[in-house]
Amino acid sequence: MILHVNNVTKNFGGVTAIKETSFSVERKEIFGLIGPNGAGKTTMFNIITGNYEPSSGEVIFRNEMIHGLKPHLIVRRGIARTFQNIRLFSSMSVLDNVLIGFDFQARYSFFEAISRFPRFIGEEKRIKKRAFEILDYFGMSAFAHAKAVDLSYGQQRKVEIARALATNPELLLLDEPAAGMNPSETEELGNIIKKAREDFDLTVLLIEHDMKFVNQLCDKVLVLDYGKTIFEGKPSDAIQDSEVISAYLGDFHHD
Amino acid sequence: MTVKKDQWINLSFVFGVIGFIGIANSFFDEYTIRILNNIAIFTILAVSYNLINGVTGQFSLEPNGFVAIGAYVTALLLVSPEAKQYQYAIVDPYPFVLSLHANFVVALVLSGFFATCLALVLSFPVFRVRGDYLAIVTLGFGFIIKIFAINYPEVTNGSLGLNDIPEFSNLYWTGGIAIIAVITVLNIVNSKFGRAMKAVRDDEDAAIAMGVNTFKAKTFAFCTSAFFEGVGGGLLAALLTSISPDLFDFFFTFQLLIIIVLGGLGSTTGAIVGTILVMGGSEWMRFLDEPMKFFGYTTPAMPGLRMVVFSLILIFIMLFAREGIMGKKELKDLFKGRKRSAK
Numbered sequence: 001m002i003l004h005v006n007n008v009t010k011n012f013g014g015v016t017a018i019k020e021t022s023f024s025v026e027r028k029e030i031f032g033l034i035g036p037n038g039a040g041k042t043t044m045f046n047i048i049t050g051n052y053e054p055s056s057g058e059v060i061f062r063n064e065m066i067h068g069l070k071p072h073l074i075v076r077r078g079i080a081r082t083f084q085n086i087r088l089f090s091s092m093s094v095l096d097n098v099l100i101g102f103d104f105q106a107r108y109s110f111f112e113a114i115s116r117f118p119r120f121i122g123e124e125k126r127i128k129k130r131a132f133e134i135l136d137y138f139g140m141s142a143f144a145h146a147k148a149v150d151l152s153y154g155q156q157r158k159v160e161i162a163r164a165l166a167t168n169p170e171l172l173l174l175d176e177p178a179a180g181m182n183p184s185e186t187e188e189l190g191n192i193i194k195k196a197r198e199d200f201d202l203t204v205l206l207i208e209h210d211m212k213f214v215n216q217l218c219d220k221v222l223v224l225d226y227g228k229t230i231f232e233g234k235p236s237d238a239i240q241d242s243e244v245i246s247a248y249l250g251d252f253h254h255d
Numbered sequence: 256m257t258v259k260k261d262q263w264i265n266l267s268f269v270f271g272v273i274g275f276i277g278i279a280n281s282f283f284d285e286y287t288i289r290i291l292n293n294i295a296i297f298t299i300l301a302v303s304y305n306l307i308n309g310v311t312g313q314f315s316l317e318p319n320g321f322v323a324i325g326a327y328v329t330a331l332l333l334v335s336p337e338a339k340q341y342q343y344a345i346v347d348p349y350p351f352v353l354s355l356h357a358n359f360v361v362a363l364v365l366s367g368f369f370a371t372c373l374a375l376v377l378s379f380p381v382f383r384v385r386g387d388y389l390a391i392v393t394l395g396f397g398f399i400i401k402i403f404a405i406n407y408p409e410v411t412n413g414s415l416g417l418n419d420i421p422e423f424s425n426l427y428w429t430g431g432i433a434i435i436a437v438i439t440v441l442n443i444v445n446s447k448f449g450r451a452m453k454a455v456r457d458d459e460d461a462a463i464a465m466g467v468n469t470f471k472a473k474t475f476a477f478c479t480s481a482f483f484e485g486v487g488g489g490l491l492a493a494l495l496t497s498i499s500p501d502l503f504d505f506f507f508t509f510q511l512l513i514i515i516v517l518g519g520l521g522s523t524t525g526a527i528v529g530t531i532l533v534m535g536g537s538e539w540m541r542f543l544d545e546p547m548k549f550f551g552y553t554t555p556a557m558p559g560l561r562m563v564v565f566s567l568i569l570i571f572i573m574l575f576a577r578e579g580i581m582g583k584k585e586l587k588d589l590f591k592g593r594k595r596s597a598k
Contacts, residue, residue, distance in 0.1 A: 049464065075466035083464070089457035091521070091583055092450070099447070100454050104466045106447045110475060113446035114439050120446065127447075167466050 002027045002203050003048070003171055008057030010043055010227075017043040019227040020057070025171070028197060030204045032218035032235060034211075036248055039224040041207045042084065045173055048205075049081050050074040061171065076104050080169035082160045084176045084207075088148040094159050095131060095144040101166025102127040131166060137199070138162045138192070154185040158192070165200060172196075174206040178213050186210065190217050211239060223247070261587045265441070268586065269434055276430040288426060294534045295429035296490050299436040301514045301526040303483035306440055308512075309521035310449065311476040312456025313382075317374075317393035318511050320400040321481045323503035324373065325366035325488025327404065330417040330498055331355050332362040338419045345408040345415065352410055359423045363432075363489045370485025371478045378474040385459065389477075397505060404500035416499025417492075424494035432490060436483045440523055443479060452476050456521070517572060519579030524586045529579070537565055 003025040010018040018040040025031045033041045046052040048059055050071035059067040066074050080101075089097050106127050108120045135141040138158045143151060148159055157177060164172055177193070178186045190213060196202055208214050214221060215235045223231035223238055225247040231238050238244050279291055300318055307315050334342070336353050357365070377396060381389050404411045411417070443449050451472040454462035462469055492498050510533070518529025543561040547554045572580065 051460075071463045072466050072468050075464060081464050083461065087458050087461040089454050089461065091457055092453055096450055096453075100450055100462065100465045100467065103447050103451050103454075104468075108447075110443075110448060113448055114442050116442060124446070163465065 001025070002062060003205070004060040005044070005048070006058045006060065008044075008047060008054045008059065010040070010047060010052060011055045017227050018047070018054075018224075021224070021227070021229050022057075023222050023229070023232060025203055025205055027203055028201065029219045030193065030197060030206070030217055032214045032221035033205060033207045033224065034209070034214060034221055034238070035224035035230075038226070039247075040227040041224055042175060043227075044224070045081065045175055045207065048074075048173065049079060072104075075167055075169075078168070078170040079173065080164035080167045080171075081173040082157075082164050082175060082177065084179065086153070086156045086160050088156055088159060088163070090147075090149045092148060093145050094135065094140060094148050094151070095128070097148050097159055098131040098134060098163050098166050099127060101163050102131065105168065134162050134165055137196075153180055154188070157181070157189065161192070161196070165196065165202075169202070171203045171205060174204060174208075176207050176209065178208060178210045186213055193217060211235075215239070260590075264587050264590055265438075269438070272430065272434060276426050280426045290535060290538050291426060292424060292429045292494055294530055295426070295433040296424075296487050296494065297511070297514065297530045297534050298433045298527055299429075299483050299487040299490070300511055301518070301530045302433075302437055302440050302523055303480040303487070304511050305515045305518075305521065305523060305526040306443065306452070307473075307476045307480040309515055309519075309526070310444055310456065311452040311473055312521075313473055313476070314387055314390045315393045315477070315480075316390050316505075316508050316512075317396060317477075317481070318484050319503045319505060319507040320393065320397040321370040321374065321484035322488035322491065322507065323397075323400045323404060323500070324370050325363075325485030326492035326498045326503070327411060327417070327488075328366040328369050328485070329362040329489030330420045330492045331410070332357040332365065333359065333420050333423065333493060334417060335421075342415075342418060343408070343412050345413045347409070348412070349409050359428075359493065362493075363486050366489035367482040367485040370481040370488075374478045374481030375474070378470075378477050382470050382473045382477075394505070397503070397508060401500050401503055404503070411500070414500055416497060416502075418497040420492055420496045420498070422493060422496050424490050429490050429494070432486060436486075437523065437527065439483075440479070443475075444523065448472065448475055453521075513569065515579075517569065517579055519576075519581035519583060521583045522579070522581040522585055524584070524589075525579050525581030528581060532580075536568075537561065540565060 001024050005021060005023050007020050007022050008018055009016065009020055033044060035041055043052065047054050050069050054067050058065055061077065061079060066077065089100065106123045108117065108123045112120045132141055135144055140155065140158055140162065148156065151159065178189055181189060193204060194217065197204060218235045220233065221235045221238050222229060223244050230243045230247055231241050279288060300322065304318050307313050331352060332355050336356060339348065339353050377392060381392050405414050451462065451467045454465065454467055455469050455472050459469055514529040514533045515526050517533065518525030540561045543564055544556060544558050546556045
């Protein structure tokens with residue numbers, strides 16, 4: 001068990017976005033967080049990444065409580081994320097975007113950078129080499145010096161995942177990775193995620209609306225509706241569950 | 256290798272500037288050297304101001320405050336105790352003020368140091384929250400420094416200011432420190448610290464999600480700016496030989512803001528180009544204020560026409576180059592572009 005969300009509740013004023021939700025993600029699992037719009041999925045992401053503090057409950061990552069920690073410190077402990085709407089650094093090259101992920105892993109001080117100390121040169125060489133390795137893995141090293149915003153949508157999504165992997169995470173949170181992609185891009189993305197799980201020893205937690213994608217990819221899903229857990233289990237069982245169907249399509253039965 | 260090529264471009268540029276300083280110092284007249292000194296000092300200020308405002312994207316209005324601190328620290332350390340004795344006309348200075356004395360290098364370093372310390376104190380409340388608080392806080396800070404300078408005559412000699420500052424600044428000092436400032440800022444920009452600063456400018460949330468300590472990135476940028484603004488203030492004091500609080504009002508910051516926006520926010524090359532255009536251009540256009548001859552007609556002298564024309568040029572540049580002259584490009588990018596089009 002790598003991540004355990006224990007009885008988490010999040011209130012925004014009088015609105016309860018998440019209510020007493022618990023779930024566990026096993027190591028190297030691909031775990032889907034699904035549910036209709038406004039179900040509290042992205043809120044759950046923001047709690048795990050430290051952007052929100054839970055009103056009650058706890059988040060345990062590798063047997064350590066991480067809720068209440070600063071977001072950038074949670075990243076350094078091994079949780080990386082991508083955003084629902086791709087958020088690359090628009091003025092920077094693809095390479096620089098990935099190098100940002102190595103920011104806290106490059107070991108040189110401010111004054112070593114100013115004086116171009118040998119350690120600065122060595123460390124820069126090391127992280128650049130690793131950045132190119134990651135870009136190569138995604139077949140993007142040809143675009144290393146292109147501006148990130150000039151790429152196609154599918155390529156930008158790859159750069160965003162590459163950038164997240166640069167922080168050397170154990171748990172990768174993907175917020176609607178297939179959104180806005182055509183079927184062939186979606187399929188390619190699914191294969192990349194599966195392959196990356198093996199090659200980078202990753203655990204993946206993803207939010208997705210595309211049920212076909214979820215069905216093919218996820219080992220386990222959690223269905224949220226209005227902040228409550230309504231289903232937890234295999235994705236193939238989820239689409240047959242009556243409560244899940246009624247949450248998505250509305251309740252046809254009046255009794 | 257591209258890295259090597261970039262280094263050669265920058266290195267040849269540095270040697271070009273050093274050579275130019277040598278030639279200028281021995282052949283140019285005093286007035287031209289004066290303008291070049293101004294350009295060098297404003298290059299230091301613009302390049303460092305650009306680091307917080309352009310590269311890190313934190314809208315700040317601080318330069319006049321830190322330049323004032325630097326100028327006063329340098330002035331207090333350089334004016335000899337004997338000269339101080341008869342300068343303080345409003346009230347008697349504190350005894351420790353009279354005893355302050357140091358050489359030029361120590362004075363400049365201390366100027367930068369004091370400015371950096373104050374910047375550090377300001378960053379803690381300001382950078383913990385997001386938004387344009389920095390602009391408001393630094394604007395207020397500039398006013399406080401000026402009011403402090405006026406209302407604390409025991410140290411600053413009030414609105415009379417400090418005079419008879421030894422004229423230590425020459426083209427070697429101002430140009431040399433300008434080169435150091437440019438190299439330092441470029442080395443910061445081309446390191447993980449510079450990348451973090453740019454990431455904060457582009458998308459602060461995404462930067463945090465990459466494990467970047469955004470507070471640290473902003474503080475480093477702000478403190479580096481403050482250091483060079485303090486040093487630049489010291490150089491300015493030793494160039495002008497007399498300083499008073501009026502010199503450091505908001506217009507000072509405004510001028511630097513024009514320079515970096517004109518040159519291109521976020522581009523160090525742009526900051527230098529902007530400085531040369533604004534500082535050099537506004538001097539060169541002085542002929543507009545004087546009577547002019549057109550086809551035998553003589554127009555009367557029109558004081559102020561210079562600024563009208565200057566403002567028009569600014570408006571046109573901003574209309575046709577929205578991101579400033581250089582945009583976010585640097586010198587090395589220009590060479591890349593030329594090579595590609597030659598193929």
